Amino acid sequence: MKKTIIAILLTALVATLFFGCSSPSDDTDDSWGELEERGTIIVGFDDTFVPMGFKDGSGTIVGFDVDLAKEAIGRMGLEAEFQPIDWNLKETELNSKNIDLIWNGYTITDARKEKVNFTSPYLDNRQVIVVLSGSDIATKAGLEGRIVAAQNASSALAAITEEGAGATFDGGEPILFDTYNDAFMDLEAGRVDAVVADEILARYYIAERGEEKYTVLSEDFGDEEYGVGVRKTDETLLTKLNEALDAMKEDGAAATISEKWFGENIVK
Template structure:
């Protein structure tokens, strides 16, 4: 007579344990740890890079620190090449990536994303002395185009008929090849171009825009609804209290949470 009730008790305990496990959320881990683990390249100015003191700086660094502060924790950074950054997130090396990640449908199959925090568009980068017409997909036929391995720009380039796509670990490598003439053009974020023109000595310039404005967001592992809500609220609060605009204006002289004028 006592066996069945005992079995019920055991089943209830096991069910409770299972429910508790399912209820665990990344936000709880972050709060308990006291830090938000952030993955980024660290070689992608003005978004994230090492300054003259060897410290991480840039728009994404400032945004990540501000989000962490809203969560009541500190930002803890890990740098890695773009080619392996998403795999690192999937394996749990960090909680989020703050590195201008486009929230594509394909990536949403593996990760959840915050609301977009940057709106920009893909743009060609060409040599400063380029005189050829490279404005349309037809103009690019037969040309060598450099892109970051595993990036949405790589997918974009592969969709252009007749283009030879060359992939690189990150922007520094293909921009160097562009400057020395090993490739004809590169594709990257439109927000990168002014920085290259003003802050570096690379002989490159902005080319034609390609594609439509896109939203870059913060990816994290699926199944963490409380964490997503907290990240989205942090971004909303940063915009509401003026912190986002202050950070954005520092790096880009405008609010990059809104579509650029050229793309409206």
């Protein structure tokens, strides 16, 4: 009897260890099957980031990245659903499965690569310094002792921090805003002396608000590339998305979208 009980217990223990080790956890699941079943991919974006993804005057979600995402996701047999998010929490939203992609002028950085996987780069960008016309700030060194603005959790902030330039600004750090719209409003009002921002966004703002009002300095805080952020577990989605983007570049669809928003093809 004792031998029988021991044998049963050992069998149960082995089975528990086997199934416990072999059963995949939620952390390692590739969600492609869920996305196919649902029929949609939820794209997380900052709805103030012109011209990449934003709400127009009628409240409609529009933008270069919006059009790019619709086309790419459509080629994957699914529909794009756009979800405005707090940009400070973008990686948390992604890895909590509240969204499936981060797609909105999302700069590829080493720090972000630790949290998400990126598609191949599809656009070049740089972090430019914008001042009001007539400002006596003409170089990056001229920012010393000045009030400099950037968006919270932005690649501009990361670039400033990496150079250690923030310590030279008034207050020892840049002033951070939730949106670049707020930052540019404060620049126009004279409450900040300069804004560091993505060139693509800055050029759009300048064109919309009047090029005569602003000066973009020749010096900047570095070049960078945009990619789409994907959960590290979603290898199938990453592969399919890269394939769709590559096909769009080859057949001219990406160029058509670029020309609509920028007047030329700037897609990599």
